[in-house]
Amino acid sequence: MTELKGRPDTPLEVEEAPMDEAEGLVIVSRSFGRQTWDRFRRHKLAILAGVVLLIMTISFWAAPALSPYGFEEITPDFNQGPSLEHPFGTDDIGRDLLVRTFKAGQFSLLIALLVAVLTTVLGAVVGAVSGYFGGAIDSFLSQVINLFLVVPSFIVLLVVAVKWGSNPTGIAVLLALLLWTSIARVVRGVVLQYKEQEFVLAARAAGAGSLRILWRHIIPNTFGPIIVNATLLVGVAIILESTLSFLALGVRPPTPTLGNLVDAAKGDIDSDPIRVLIPGGFVVLIALCINFLGDGLRDALDPTTRRVRE
Amino acid sequence: MGEQRLLEVENLSTSFTTEDGIVRAVSDVSFHVDRGEVLAVVGESGSGKSVMAMSLMRLLPKNAFVTGWASFEGRDLLSLSEAEMRKIRGRGMAMIFQDPMTALNPVFTVGNQIAEAVRVHQSVSKPLAMKRAVELLDLVGIPEPGQRVDSYPHEFSGGMRQRAVIAMAISNDPQLLIADEPTTALDVTIQAQVLEVIITVQRATGAAMLLITHDLGLVAGVADRVQVMYGGRVFESGDTRDVYYGGNNPYTRALMRSVPRLDERTSDRLSSVPGTPPSLIRLPRGCVFWPRCEFSEQVCRTTEPELIQCGTDHVSRCHFATTLPEFEYGARLGA
Amino acid sequence: MLGYTVRRVLTTIPLLLIATFLIFVLVSVSNDPRSRLAACGTCDESAFQRLEELYELDKPIPVRYFGWLSDVVAGDWGVALSINSIPVKDVVLERAKNTAIMAIPAFFLIAGLAVVLGVYSAVRQYSTSDYVITGFSFLGISMPTFFFALLLQAIFVVWWQEWFDLKPFYVSGLHTESFGDLVSSLTLPVVTLTLVVVAGESRFMRASMLEVINSDYIRTAKAKGLSQRTVIFRHALRNSLIPLVTIWALDFAFLMGGSVITETVFAWPGLGVLLVNSIFAQDLDLVMGVTMFIAVIVIVFNLIADLLYGVLDPRIRYD
Numbered sequence: 001m002t003e004l005k006g007r008p009d010t011p012l013e014v015e016e017a018p019m020d021e022a023e024g025l026v027i028v029s030r031s032f033g034r035q036t037w038d039r040f041r042r043h044k045l046a047i048l049a050g051v052v053l054l055i056m057t058i059s060f061w062a063a064p065a066l067s068p069y070g071f072e073e074i075t076p077d078f079n080q081g082p083s084l085e086h087p088f089g090t091d092d093i094g095r096d097l098l099v100r101t102f103k104a105g106q107f108s109l110l111i112a113l114l115v116a117v118l119t120t121v122l123g124a125v126v127g128a129v130s131g132y133f134g135g136a137i138d139s140f141l142s143q144v145i146n147l148f149l150v151v152p153s154f155i156v157l158l159v160v161a162v163k164w165g166s167n168p169t170g171i172a173v174l175l176a177l178l179l180w181t182s183i184a185r186v187v188r189g190v191v192l193q194y195k196e197q198e199f200v201l202a203a204r205a206a207g208a209g210s211l212r213i214l215w216r217h218i219i220p221n222t223f224g225p226i227i228v229n230a231t232l233l234v235g236v237a238i239i240l241e242s243t244l245s246f247l248a249l250g251v252r253p254p255t256p257t258l259g260n261l262v263d264a265a266k267g268d269i270d271s272d273p274i275r276v277l278i279p280g281g282f283v284v285l286i287a288l289c290i291n292f293l294g295d296g297l298r299d300a301l302d303p304t305t306r307r308v309r310e
Numbered sequence: 311m312g313e314q315r316l317l318e319v320e321n322l323s324t325s326f327t328t329e330d331g332i333v334r335a336v337s338d339v340s341f342h343v344d345r346g347e348v349l350a351v352v353g354e355s356g357s358g359k360s361v362m363a364m365s366l367m368r369l370l371p372k373n374a375f376v377t378g379w380a381s382f383e384g385r386d387l388l389s390l391s392e393a394e395m396r397k398i399r400g401r402g403m404a405m406i407f408q409d410p411m412t413a414l415n416p417v418f419t420v421g422n423q424i425a426e427a428v429r430v431h432q433s434v435s436k437p438l439a440m441k442r443a444v445e446l447l448d449l450v451g452i453p454e455p456g457q458r459v460d461s462y463p464h465e466f467s468g469g470m471r472q473r474a475v476i477a478m479a480i481s482n483d484p485q486l487l488i489a490d491e492p493t494t495a496l497d498v499t500i501q502a503q504v505l506e507v508i509i510t511v512q513r514a515t516g517a518a519m520l521l522i523t524h525d526l527g528l529v530a531g532v533a534d535r536v537q538v539m540y541g542g543r544v545f546e547s548g549d550t551r552d553v554y555y556g557g558n559n560p561y562t563r564a565l566m567r568s569v570p571r572l573d574e575r576t577s578d579r580l581s582s583v584p585g586t587p588p589s590l591i592r593l594p595r596g597c598v599f600w601p602r603c604e605f606s607e608q609v610c611r612t613t614e615p616e617l618i619q620c621g622t623d624h625v626s627r628c629h630f631a632t633t634l635p636e637f638e639y640g641a642r643l644g645a
Numbered sequence: 646m647l648g649y650t651v652r653r654v655l656t657t658i659p660l661l662l663i664a665t666f667l668i669f670v671l672v673s674v675s676n677d678p679r680s681r682l683a684a685c686g687t688c689d690e691s692a693f694q695r696l697e698e699l700y701e702l703d704k705p706i707p708v709r710y711f712g713w714l715s716d717v718v719a720g721d722w723g724v725a726l727s728i729n730s731i732p733v734k735d736v737v738l739e740r741a742k743n744t745a746i747m748a749i750p751a752f753f754l755i756a757g758l759a760v761v762l763g764v765y766s767a768v769r770q771y772s773t774s775d776y777v778i779t780g781f782s783f784l785g786i787s788m789p790t791f792f793f794a795l796l797l798q799a800i801f802v803v804w805w806q807e808w809f810d811l812k813p814f815y816v817s818g819l820h821t822e823s824f825g826d827l828v829s830s831l832t833l834p835v836v837t838l839t840l841v842v843v844a845g846e847s848r849f850m851r852a853s854m855l856e857v858i859n860s861d862y863i864r865t866a867k868a869k870g871l872s873q874r875t876v877i878f879r880h881a882l883r884n885s886l887i888p889l890v891t892i893w894a895l896d897f898a899f900l901m902g903g904s905v906i907t908e909t910v911f912a913w914p915g916l917g918v919l920l921v922n923s924i925f926a927q928d929l930d931l932v933m934g935v936t937m938f939i940a941v942i943v944i945v946f947n948l949i950a951d952l953l954y955g956v957l958d959p960r961i962r963y964d
Contacts, residue, residue: 156936162676427870
């Protein structure tokens with residue numbers, strides 16, 4: 001019998017027993033980035049969506065660059081169906097619709113990205129300030145955010161778009177002004193949640209200033225939800241922009257966007273439906289990819305929604 | 311003897327399929343409960359004790375996989391149809407849950423929920439079931455039960471809600487009460503009261519009880535037998551006195567030292583079991599407790615110990631079960 | 646409860662004032678009736694002056710707001726210059742009725758479908774049917790209303806006729822000659838609205854139901870020996886419907902607020918089309934009237950949702 005080395009009357013030392021990686025008590029913790037990637041990778045649809053989105057984006061820039069026609073160039077052939085020369089046909093004043101469609105994809109995507117960036121910046125700043133400083137600032141900003149919930153914002157958007165939304169930058173700003181509250185609410189929630197946590201209190205006790213605490217300890221925790229929400233916002237923005245442009249309240253021709261191409265072709269839907277279906281289909285495809293991508297990112301970046309597999 | 315056996319469990323194992331792999335929460339557990347007796351199942355969180363209970367009730371999520379054999383009043387629990395199992399839930403075996411704040415449905419009155427439990431298994435009219443609910447609330451010590459029966463759960467304090475849950479559990483005179491950490495979520499000041507209510511109704515109805523807890527101090531006075539679990543395995547099992555006085559298992563010893571004693575000298579430091587319970591996904595090789603064990607030897611790292619007989623109906627999962635040095639602490643605790 | 650209701654109604658009044666004021670400002674700065682005259686070659690200075698007088702354009706916006714507000718309270722919403730100067734109030738109420746004809750059946754269809762789909766896919770989480778329903782709702786969320794409406798139109802105007810020589814539904818306008826006509830003209834717009842709105846609602850219902858199904862009190866209900874059916878329909882459904890009520894109220898307000906796109910594509914003479922036309926005509930009183938009407942509907946339905954929430958959830962107390 002081996003000799004016992006017990007020390008029965010002294011409490012167990014609060015120290016980790018020596019162990020080696022392979023056989024000991026090791027709680028395997030993969031790095032955050034690694035875990036995130038592992039979880040994201042499982043979403044085959046999200047990956048597929050990302051790839052399709054990438055291909056679309058590349059083609060939006062490549063096709064107009066490679067095409068012999070300019071997107072505003074008027075050719076002698078007008079109102080033509082698809083042909084070798086003009087695979088998507090031409091519109092009523094003879095512009096090549098393939099170039100216009102891909103250029104429209106470019107504009108629509110750029111507008112949506114600009115919306116996502118502006119929204120995120122505005123929403124994150126307001127949300128962080130509101131959550132961190134609390135008090136009167138918070139109640140004022142919260143009231144403003146709540147006001148957006150109870151006002152029919154899309155209707156108001158229609159009313160103001162007629163004056164300010166006719167160019168790409170204008171419409172992006174309008175959409176950002178409409179959409180920022182969702183990000184603000186998310187960021188405010190996360191900031192409130194971390195504000196009272198011990199590591200933040202410790203930093204404060206150690207004399208760190210407000211901005212430093214906010215920047216070093218709290219803001220990083222908002223990145224996950226922000227990335228997820230900003231991604232989904234791109235989809236919302238694409239749909240809203242194309243809707244406004246479809247109503248002729250958004251970007252006006254000759255600048256093409258996917259929405260105003262549909263608007264221009266909707267009268268000919270009975271004779272020439274593909275002019276509607278192609279640009280409209282692009283909107284659906286982009287929005288669908290972004291929603292799948294956002295869903296995958298949500299699972300990967302938000303540990304609270306981790307799910308059990310069967 | 312056979313008549314005495316209410317619940318018999320052999321080689322019960324429960325695994326979950328998760329995104330990080332297969333987790334074996336309960337591993338080869340065998341035990342029995344006799345009619346009218348109280349068996350305490352003790353262990354830290356993650357020791358598999360709650361999962362074990364839920365496996366017997368067959369209330370685990372779909373990703374759980376249960377093997378082994380469990381017989382309740384002679385019926386094979388794991389192979390019963392869902393309809394037959396429903397007849398046992400609430401009538402044969404009833405549960406008292408850990409968190410009374412969330413265990414009751416917020417949109418129905420307390421009386422309504424107790425009456426519902428009565429009416430599942432007994433064909434009585436609604437008014438009669440409500441009358442029974444009032445009696446049950448009275449039995450578990452809720453003042454003015456005639457009025458409180460129409461209250462919503464949120465109008466009750468935590469302790470009162472737990473009493474209501476107890477009333478619900480005994481509404482069909484079950485043979486076996488499964489109490490899963492019934493006092494853990496409550497204020498310290500009312501834990502003792504609620505435990506007393508449980509013991510009182512258990513004795514009054516003559517039901518057997520599976521009392522699941524992490525607190526060895528709690529069970530000393532109430533349990534007939536104790537079963538200590540760790541890492542999904544039974545680590546020690548025996549009569550309460552034997553387990554407390556024997557000191558035959560290092561994990562049980564460590565648990566006992568973590569029980570606060572009012573009569574201890576203050577200079578003695580209160581100890582918790584060092585280290586953290588193991589991740590069930592990557593259990594240590596050999597004895598699952600060795601990395602935290604004060605007595606661990608080379609053999610512990612390589613070979614998992616069997617349950618070793620230490621006395622009549624007293625077993626311990628330790629290579630050194632019968633050769634560990636004296637342990638006085640447990641004797642003092644059990645006294 | 647009564648006290649809470651009164652208080653809640655009273656707090657809605659300042660909200661209405663702030664919201665209508667902000668909308669008034671936005672409408673006023675974005676819509677200038679005079680801009681229409683700039684394109685008009687034959688109009689002289691007096692036309693400008695008449696417009697300025699009519700809309701009091703020389704006064705500051707807050708003054709104009711209080712003038713407008715007191716007129717509205719007195720029952721005068723102004724006149725619709727673009728529709729033969731008929732009173733705004735008459736045209737708005739008439740169009741609101743048309744919108745309601747479409748919105749009410751759509752609402753009940755959406756609400757019912759959302760509950761059925763949400764409960765079904767939550768109860769069978771990760772089953773094939775759950776994935777199919779989830780897939781459809783992703784498609785619904787990603788589909789702009791105008792595109793789906795045009796798609797339906799293309800199918801039923803163009804292809805259906807080509808293939809089957811049938812024209813099963815009206816593809817534009819509101820036809821009330823007979824009940825059959827009404828149903829026929831409602832079909833495509835209602836289907837459009839349903840697909841677009843039900844996608845989000847059923848996702849919400851699924852999430853809400855899943856949260857409830859995994860809660861402790863559902864485990865308690867099962868431990869009592871209740872059947873799966875009783876657990877789902879008696880215990881889980883009611884709890885998971887509580888948060889959906891808010892969504893219903895908002896969606897109903899959205900539908901009543903004139904589903905601009907659907908109405909536009911199907912030429913439905915409702916509030917949405919009226920709004921777009923009035924914006925293009927820069928018909929200031931009409932734009933204001935429609936926008937404010939919709940805003941009031943949305944705010945009132947928010948209030949109703951709040952009150953309903955309290956009725957359904959006994960945990961919410963009002964004193």
